[in-house]
Amino acid sequence: MASFEVLAPRLAVVLAAACSIVLVWWLDDVRGERVAALRSRFLLGVPWATLLVLAFVLAVYLFAQDGIDSWYSPVVIPFRAWSYLYPLGMLTAPFSHAGSGHLLGNLVGTLTFAPIAEYAWGHYPDERDGSLPASALQASPVGRILLFVLAVLAVGLLTSFFALGPVIGFSGVVFAFAGVAVVFYPLATVIALAAGNVLQLLYSALSNPVTVASASPSFAPPWWAGIAIQGHALGLLCGVLAGVLLIRRREHAPSAFSLWVGVLLLGVSQSLWAVYWYRGGETFVLFRAVGTVLVFALAGLVAVGVATPDRLSLADRDRGQRSALDVDLGLGDTDIDVGRSVRRVATAVLVASLIGMAVPAVPVNLTAVSDEQVGDASGNGVSASPVPSNALSPNGSARDSDGTNDSNASNASALRANGTIEIRGYTIRYAERVQNQLVSVIDVSAFGETTAVNTSGVIVTNADREIWTTAVSKSRLGFAGSATVRVGGVGWAEVVGVRRSGWSVAGGNSTYKVFLQPNDDDRRLAYAAPPAIGEPVLDGKNVSIAPRRQGFAVVVSRNDTTLERAPIPRKNGSVSVAGLTFERDEGRLLATYGTTELQIAERETYPGS
Template identity: 35%
Template sequence: METELLSYAFSGLLVIVFFISIALAFRFSDGHVRLRKRLKSRLIYGLPVGSMITIVTVLAVYLFLQGGIHDWDNPVVHPFRSWSYFYPTGTVASGFAHGSPSHLTSNLTTTLILAPIAEYIWGHYPDGQGGTNASRDQPWYRYPIIRACVLFPGAAFVIAVLTGAFSLGSVIGFSGVVFAFGGFAVVYYPIITVVGLLVVGVVRTILDGLVEPISFAGVTSTLPGWTSTAVQGHGLGFLIGVLLGITLLYHRNKRPRIFELFVALLIYGLTRGLWQIYRPLGGNEFVLYRALGVSVVLIGAVLVTATVVASKRPLFEGSSVTQREAGVISLVAILAFLIGPGIVTNLVIIDYHDEPADDELAVEDYIIGYDENAENPTEFVFDAPGTDETIERTSSGVYVASDQRQLWIMDTSQNQLRSTGTADIQIGGIGWRETVTAERDGLQVLGAQSVYAVELRHDDQLVTAYESNASTANIRIDNRSISFAPDIDDRFTITVEGSDGVEETASIPSVNESVEIGGIMFRASETNGTKFISAERDGTVTTVAQEE
């Protein structure tokens, strides 16, 4: 309660200090007057209307399509990934959907800064004559309202679909478009874009202070962030933005300063993680090619800079190709190189059974189950070299499958479920969502592997999805072995086997109760909410198992 009150107090303090500081900045500076005038010369009422429409659209997808309005922290994710070209809903929606609140806010805060810069460059008034409408004899695309409300957000929509369709694997997120905004802006206004990146960090810090004014941390063992970064999709979006920016520079016969452009491209590529080239090795292991990635960013910065400042002179004497054309062709070739693997990895087929097995649970077209070393049924239409590395063929945990949606994913790993005990699996589609709960009940057996069972629940459905093998404690009492096993009816059973091979089995006792099995007395006790099972024989008491 004290922490909660402090959180509210600190959040309120941050809001007050923020607005006071902004008010003082405007009070003692007249720069905002000139800024407003410049904005109005290119944007309707000086506002980035297209950026606002884009941000609202992405937020609406999270709130209404993914069900974030009902459960902000747990959106429906699976049906909105780009699983396969044979599931077009995922291909189209993946570029707008997000996997978590942090994923959404990360992309939107960057969009909040970079999209207005890109929109200012594009301009609602292409001639910079704010307040003047296009004349009737001018093309439709020069009308300010069309440029603001249709063309700019429309371009974002097209890029979102392209990056969703051509990114490696089952991606999700608006980051491809965010990188396109960045690529478009950095070739036109290098320094302003780099400053914008700094502002992104400021905005995120302020938002973090509002949303989570007090944080606690401990020792954790998690994979580094680059292992879940869609760097190929980011590079794809960035290069699309760069090509669009170069096209506009050529059309307007403008070019930035060479050194500023090169440095800005280098800063953008290195700070935004475009150097993070990696590949999975399987079993939650990855290899990062850091030196190669940094080299790629350096080469890319040189190539983009050379293309931006290239002239219309022939590439060499007698050549019919100009320097500009050579540069653009090189960038388009790199774009094609990035797109190729994305096409192969999205041409996949999931051949999974329509009806659930006895140990699986079905909700609409989804099948949910649990298994150890479950086989991923994804099959590539084109078995190109390296395609199998983009997916993990075997994994353990709670899986979700849908033949209709061409998806199969390990939703909750075995280790995650072991540490939490329960997990909520969000499934759904356009206009609906459901939650399936997975529960693990286990015993840690002395000196041996744990025994456990996993149940899946949805409304009035209850399925025992998995029961582990029996496990024998690493101890013998009076030459008798003690084994534990999960049981559908009795949760767990204890089996005592004597030296003569005779076995006796009974259910584990409840807390503060005991049961005699094979001449050994087993008692259940509870300490700090954890149940312990002890074995007693001839006055010797030994703990042989405890709840996970």
């Protein structure tokens, strides 16, 4: 019965979609013409190159990124485009993905735009093309399919080698498909945008027929902060320019209005206006007005570059209103052949825009991550607070307030004094307020923004692979309480667990510890925050909570002088410190002096856990 309840809604979706398609196909009077049109452009009426590209991208995710074993959390870090000095990342980044949602989004985008671009290219030499094929490869359907696939690979590598930052994903190529499609068939491309939503709906309906949801807190940066806007623009411009070169060999081009509308709607719907900057921490700046101007400018340039007629007639425009200057110049009613010049200028601006976006990536991608930068991941910021030596247990293990041990035993991954983990060239550590070496690789300040920004969280570095990244930010860990970091390479992967444990004192301050735990090993203390001082004052004394290897300590002081300290008692326990009594009530710590009782602190809770 349970299996039927699972299968029934999926079968209903399949039957509904199939019946709807068959019904429309039967009612369509020109279905034969549509089939003939497909066969005239595709071998056997099938976009083979699109299918080959889809299979290749999926194979990279499943086998190179270990998505076949970890569908929702593949290996990502080594497959980003970190530097020219790390060829593996540069070559794999445009065909790898950060997760299953990222992958499926780009596969749907490919299914949406790639067939249109492939239709424009065609598997057969175009009869409307004034010249003969340059080679036998271009004359053969199989050869033209192969050329299309090779062009896809080339555009993918271009978007990887000339993208700013460690990009990952096939979206640059998807935008190139869209660029070719919108130049040839602008209105069909706009319709295809809606078709992509239908494909996504079908996938969601089949994978999750019924969803039960309730209100819950969430942690996420602004949605636009996850867009590789420069890489998308690179891909789109590559596609547009390729489309311009192809369509100029055809007899007819779309109208200027349809081109303008198509590019404008494509740019707006695909968020090409989302120009932003990373300010550090979890702060981003969106330049929406600038992005809007750029989208309108792009739409106008494409319309001019493609649809401007060969001959612009001044006579037609100003018939009966010719100026004396026209007569003096001897123009009369003669058509002035300026259309080609206008098109060339518009195309030159598009090419210059492409070069202008690509060139800044070269010095960035040529920069190496030095051993000093790897070491500075914790050395230049706030390191772990000193932990009292008398807090150590006889065997050197750290015991948390819940009784669990933090063993210093080592195995294949070496342990440093600050809890840093090393795995086959990777260094994983926790640090706060360190300079973000990824953003500040080149020192630039403009328009009130700068590349010199700080970061806090779990930092992963690998000098051999030119990797420096904040894998889990401090804010995200503070929200979720735990996270995992996957490192690896082709054919291998390791998982490091991260956990935060802390106390919040009255007044809003908090102190905490961060632990790292490799696969099949004990967790190690990676970071201890400074003590948190509470606002309440009892008998003229201040109370603070401080981390120690054996959990946390309650510290009583007066006039900045520590009077006494003791471990926070276990649940339902109590302890006397400097004349004050502290009682642990589940996750709360209460202080009593005489008849006065106050809540001093409570154990951190994590809404995202």
